Amino acid sequence: xxxxxxxxxxxxxxxLGEPLLKVRGINKHFGPVQAxxxxxxxxxxxxVTALCxxxxxxxxxxxxxxxxxxQIDGGQFFWESKPVAIHSPxxxxxLGIETVYQDLALADNLxxxxxxxxxxxxxxxxLLNEDDMERSAGKTLSSLRVxxxxxxxxxxxxxxxxxxxSVAVAKAVMxxxxxxxxxxxxxxxxxxxxxxxxxxxxxxxxxxxAVMVISHNLNDVFEVADRIAVLHLGRMAGQDxxxxxxxxxxxxxxTTGASTRSRRADGxxxxxxxx
Amino acid sequence: xxxxxNVARAEAPESEDPTAAAEAAVEVPPEIVAQTLGQWFxxxxxxxxxxxxxxxxxxxxLVIITFVFEGISPHQVFLSATNLVNLFxxxxxxxxxxxxxxxxxxxxxxxxxxxxxxxxxxxIAVQLVQPATTKWPWWAAIAAALLVCALxxxxxxxxxxxxxxxxxxxxxxxxxxxxxxxxxxxxxxxFSGYPSLAGSNANLQVLYNLMWGTINPTVSWVGMVVLxxxxxxxxxxxxxxxxxxxxxxxxxxxxxxxxxxxAVCAVVVVAICNVNRAAIxxxxxxxxxxxxxxxxxxxxxxxxxxxxxxRYVYAIGGNPEAARRAGVRLANIITLCxxxxxxxxxxxxxxxxxxxxxxSNNFPGNSLVLQAIASAVIGGTSLFGGRGKVLxxxxxxxxxxxxxxxxxxxxxxxxxxxxxxxxxxxLAVSIDALSRRSATSGSVARV
Numbered sequence: 001x002x003x004x005x006x007x008x009x010x011x012x013x014x015x016l017g018e019p020l021l022k023v024r025g026i027n028k029h030f031g032p033v034q035a036x037x038x039x040x041x042x043x044x045x046x047x048v049t050a051l052c053x054x055x056x057x058x059x060x061x062x063x064x065x066x067x068x069x070x071q072i073d074g075g076q077f078f079w080e081s082k083p084v085a086i087h088s089p090x091x092x093x094x095l096g097i098e099t100v101y102q103d104l105a106l107a108d109n110l111x112x113x114x115x116x117x118x119x120x121x122x123x124x125x126x127l128l129n130e131d132d133m134e135r136s137a138g139k140t141l142s143s144l145r146v147x148x149x150x151x152x153x154x155x156x157x158x159x160x161x162x163x164x165x166s167v168a169v170a171k172a173v174m175x176x177x178x179x180x181x182x183x184x185x186x187x188x189x190x191x192x193x194x195x196x197x198x199x200x201x202x203x204x205x206x207x208x209x210a211v212m213v214i215s216h217n218l219n220d221v222f223e224v225a226d227r228i229a230v231l232h233l234g235r236m237a238g239q240d241x242x243x244x245x246x247x248x249x250x251x252x253x254x255t256t257g258a259s260t261r262s263r264r265a266d267g268x269x270x271x272x273x274x275x
Numbered sequence: 276x277x278x279x280x281n282v283a284r285a286e287a288p289e290s291e292d293p294t295a296a297a298e299a300a301v302e303v304p305p306e307i308v309a310q311t312l313g314q315w316f317x318x319x320x321x322x323x324x325x326x327x328x329x330x331x332x333x334x335x336x337l338v339i340i341t342f343v344f345e346g347i348s349p350h351q352v353f354l355s356a357t358n359l360v361n362l363f364x365x366x367x368x369x370x371x372x373x374x375x376x377x378x379x380x381x382x383x384x385x386x387x388x389x390x391x392x393x394x395x396x397x398x399i400a401v402q403l404v405q406p407a408t409t410k411w412p413w414w415a416a417i418a419a420a421l422l423v424c425a426l427x428x429x430x431x432x433x434x435x436x437x438x439x440x441x442x443x444x445x446x447x448x449x450x451x452x453x454x455x456x457x458x459x460x461x462x463x464x465x466f467s468g469y470p471s472l473a474g475s476n477a478n479l480q481v482l483y484n485l486m487w488g489t490i491n492p493t494v495s496w497v498g499m500v501v502l503x504x505x506x507x508x509x510x511x512x513x514x515x516x517x518x519x520x521x522x523x524x525x526x527x528x529x530x531x532x533x534x535x536x537x538a539v540c541a542v543v544v545v546a547i548c549n550v551n552r553a554a555i556x557x558x559x560x561x562x563x564x565x566x567x568x569x570x571x572x573x574x575x576x577x578x579x580x581x582x583x584x585x586r587y588v589y590a591i592g593g594n595p596e597a598a599r600r601a602g603v604r605l606a607n608i609i610t611l612c613x614x615x616x617x618x619x620x621x622x623x624x625x626x627x628x629x630x631x632x633x634x635s636n637n638f639p640g641n642s643l644v645l646q647a648i649a650s651a652v653i654g655g656t657s658l659f660g661g662r663g664k665v666l667x668x669x670x671x672x673x674x675x676x677x678x679x680x681x682x683x684x685x686x687x688x689x690x691x692x693x694x695x696x697x698x699x700x701x702l703a704v705s706i707d708a709l710s711r712r713s714a715t716s717g718s719v720a721r722v
Contacts, residue, residue, distance in 0.1 A: 089600075105600045107593030109661035110586075118590055119601030127581040134522055151523060 018081050020045045020210045021066070021097075021179055026075035028061055035061045037234045039075070042227075043179060048201055048211045050221040050242070053231035054254050059214050062231065063181050067099045068092040098172035099181045104164055108157035112149065113137040115156055116171045140174045141166075144203050148196070162193025169200055179210040186220050198224050218247055232257035312528040330655050332706060333670045340674065344681030352684060356550035360562060364486055366676025367564045368627045372647035373654070373668030374575055375619025378612040380651055381579075381592045383660025384435065384442035386616045388449035389647060390640030392427050393617070393624030395453045396420035398460040400625060401470045401634045404478040408464045413481035421621045427453065428617025432610035442613075454640055461636050471633035485567065486629035489560035492549040498566075499545045507534040564626060568669070571622060575615070576665040588612060592661030623647070649696065650675050653703040674699070 019042035028036040036058050043049050053059045064070045066077070068089045077084050079095050086092050092099075106115050113130070116137045122129040138152055146166040149159065156164060165185055172180050182201070186194040201224050204211050215221050221228060222242065229239040230253035237253040238245075245253075252259035344353040352358050372389055379386040400420035403411035411419070431449050435442045461468045472483040490498065510530060517524035548561040579585035587608045590598040599605055627643070628634050652658060653674050654667025678699060682692050 090602075101600075103596070105594065105597040107590045107597045107661070109589060109593035114586060114590075115597075118586070118597065119603055121583050121586060123583065127577075128583065128586065131517060131520060131522060135520070153523070 017044075019043055019078075020080060022078035022081070023062075023066070024076050024078065026062070026065060027073045028058075028065055028070060029073055035234050036065070036072075039231070039234070039236050041229055041236065041239065043210045043212055044227070045178065045210045046205055046208045047226040048205050048213060048224050049227040049229060050225035051212055051214045051229050051231065052216070052218075052221060052250060052254055056233075057231040057254070058234040059231055060183070061234075063099065063183060063212075063214060066092065066097060066181065068097075093175070093177075096176060096178035097181070098175065098177040098179070100165075100168045100172050100183065100185065102183045102187060104168040106156045106164060106168060109155060111155050112141075112152040112159075112167050115167060116140070116174060118171075120175070136174070137170075140170050144170055144173070144200055146170060146200070160193060161189050162196040165189065165193070165197050166200055169197075169204070173204060173207070173209065177209065179212070180204055181212045181214070183214045184216070185213060186215065186217055194220065218250060221250070222247065230254055311526050312532070315526065315529055330667070330670060333654050333667075333674060336653070336674050337670070337677065340677040340681060344677070344684065348681065348684045353681060356547045357552040358680065358684070359547050360552060362676055362680040363673075364562060364564055364630060365680055366672045367486070367568050368623050368630065368643065369646050369650045369675050370568055370669050370672030371571055371623035371626060372620055372643060373650035373672050374571055374665050375616045375623065375668075376644075376647050377651050377656050377663050377665060377668055378575075378579075378588065378615045378619075379442065380648070380656050380658060381588050381660060381663050382609060382612055383592050383658075384609070384612075385648070385658075386431075386442065386446045386613060386620075387644050388427075388431060388446040388453060389616060389620035389623070390643040391450045391453040391457055391638070392424055393620030393622075393627075393643075394634070394638045394640050395427070395457045395460060396424040396621035397624035397628040397638075398457050398470075398634045399423055400482065401472060401628055402460060402463060404472075404476075404482060405464060405466070405470055406474065406476040406479065411478070413478040416478070416482075417625065420625065421618055424621030425614050425618040428614040428620075429610055431617070432613030433606075435613060436606040436609035450640060450644065457638065457640075458636050461634055468636040469633060472629065473632055482625070482629055483632060484563055484629070486562070486564050486626055488563040489548075489558065490563065490566075492560045495545050495549060495561040498561075499541050502569075503534075503538045503541045506537055510534055567622070567626070571619065572665055572669060575619070578615075579665060584608065584611065589661055594661075645700070646675050646696070647672075649700040649703065652707060653699065655707075657707050658704065659707070671703075 021041075021043040023039060023041040023043075026036050026039040026041075027034075039058070039062060041049075041051075041062070051059050051062070061070060065072050066086065068086045068091050071087060077086055084091075084095060086095070107118065110118070113134045117133045122133050124132070134152060141149070141152060144166070146163070149163055149167075156167060159167065169180070169182065169185075185197050185201070189197060198220060201211055201213060205224075205226070213221070213224065225242045227240065228242050228245050228250060230237045230250060232253060232255075235257065237257040238249075238259070249259040341354070345351055372393065376386050376389055397420060400416040403409045403416035403419060404413055427449070431442075431445050434440050434445050458468070461470065464470065472479050474480075510533060514524050514527075514530045518527075544565070545561055548565070549559050552558045579588060587598060587603045590601070590603060591605060591608060595605060598608075623643075624638075627638075647668075650671035651663065651668050652671065654664075654669070654671030656663025656667045656671075675696065678696060679692060682695065687695075
């Protein structure tokens with residue numbers, strides 16, 4: 001079915017340069033529960049990084065820490081090699097980080113344009129500037145080749161699941177964002193719509209954005225990911241180029257935190273977590 | 276959702292495939308993309324057949340009410356100029372109260388206090404202008420009344436938005452509290468609870484004329500022409516700008532048709548109002564209450580449809596979590612909505628006081644609340660939030676006012692009036708619930 005590492009030879013670390021976002025030694029606990037322990041993560045521009053892990057592994061917590069919804073207890077973020085502090089969602093969106101949550105956060109009764117500009121409406125003479133908003137929304141959608149919507153003035157309630165996901169992603173990339181995090185973008189989608197969304201993820205990569213996809217679905221992961229990071233019980237179990245993994249090794253990392261399967265001969269192991 | 280997916284799987288093989296548009300075509304409100312008048316009408320009919328009827332039920336209701344009551348009212352007085360103007364004056368209170376409460380309904384909340392909060396304001400205004408006691412000028416009295424109403428609304432809104440109390444309970448209690456406050460205010464001064472607007476004092480006259488004053492027929496015509504021209508110009512230039520800039524715009528003929536419809540309505544209204552309605556002497560011209568209702572309508576319509584605030588009201592009604600994540604300050608918007616609801620209630624109660632010729636401690640605050648909410652819902656506003664327009668208040672108010680007026684003409688006893696209006700309300704809520712169900716199962720939601 002979905003071939004392993006169809007993305008072909010992804011550029012080696014030498015060609016990638018510095019990661020857009022470097023996460024180093026992140027700790028996060030909720031009361032006595034240690035949700036993240038000393039987590040490192042690198043997200044590169046122009047690369048799709050899949051974040052995998054079993055339920056409760058800490059995928060969502062890590063995402064929410066990067067999005068500024070949770071405050072980290074320890075560790076450091078480096079954005080374009082500079083140390084940054086992310087204390088609130090506003091901080092992260094100021095850096096250019098946008099998150100598309102699983103529930104998409106779209107208002108069904110508003111149309112596509114209204115949803116895409118929600119909270120950042122353009123104003124002319126004190127009134128909403130609908131024409132300009134409609135034009136830029138249309139431009140963004142067509143640049144992502146989201147062509148299946150009939151009219152960008154149709155209410156979001158009338159869209160299919162894949163189209164809704166597309167609108168949510170378009171909304172996220174509209175604001176000169178550099179890193180887009182997608183939380184389970186293909187959960188609850190049919191085959192066709194899953195393909196649409198994966199196409200969209202590839203287009204984000206072509207635009208040079210850093211993309212992080214949280215997914216359970218290994219088919220999707222191997223279909224689009226350039227890099228894979230696996231969390232196990234709040235620790236980074238393994239992180240490397242996608243072609244350094246195969247399906248079984250990802251499952252091993254997800255379930256046991258380690259893999260005994262032989263890795264690619266030239267696979268660089270130095271980025272593996274120290275767990 | 277499941278249904279949608281199946282449709283998509285069957286009809287849309289690949290995202291770039293042009294035939295994929297067929298997937299969306301099933302669900303798009305077709306008039307958005309219609310390019311000619313013919314297409315637009317076809318699309319409109321298709322949408323009605325699909326169960327998404329917009330304001331059609333309420334227009335139909337108005338037509339039925341007109342025919343039924345005109346047919347059976349004694350001497351066919353229902354459509355006489357006197358009665359029609361009368362009907363509008365009676366409906367005006369429902370309309371204004373409804374246009375205010377729509378702001379709470381759009382959030383998915385409710386405001387049950389509007390009757391007595393407004394009445395408190397009206398009582399204050401009527402007391403303040405009394406020449407025997409305080410002697411305030413009319414404008415200061417009205418401003419004070421509306422300010423008090425707005426303040427009350429802001430307090431209720433704060434309790435609802437920041438303490439997260441249920442709007443049902445807060446405004447139910449508010450209705451009770453301000454029923455008491457209204458009685459206290461009415462008890463002040465030497466009027467034994469019935470301060471009146473009768474008398475030759477200019478300030479009393481202005482309040483009395485809110486409902487009963489008329490505009491000179493010539494001025495009425497000129498004013499109407501100016502207003503229709505302004506509205507037409509705005510609609511025309513907005514559509515024209517979209518056409519020129521290459522955005523999808525309604526066909527020219529549709530724009531012209533809409534402007535024409537507005538003009539016809541305006542001419543009919545002014546023509547009816549300019550008939551001499553008095554049995555003896557002259558009573559002609561457009562009553563003040565019509566421009567007052569129009570002003571409330573225009574201001575709130577612009578606020579809801581054309582401003583950031585209005586957009587956030589709809590967003591909160593549709594998905595509060597989405598609004599919160601988009602950076603909307605929910606508490607501020609909710610507080611403001613309840614402030615607007617109470618402020619508008621003040622205007623409505625002032626009209627009621629004017630109609631009554633004073634204030635009375637028998638003010639029917641609770642039934643006015645239900646009639647206002649009924650008007651909004653009958654007009655097409657959803658009780659579930661996120662769907663509704665200011666226009667719905669006017670249309671629904673006409674329906675409720677028409678039913679009361681018609682039954683009054685037929686001398687139907689009050690117990691039957693209650694029953695009929697109650698049944699109509701249940702009917703309107705059922706339509707709301709049904710259209711909501713069809714909207715969530717894939718058809719298009721009305722906004």
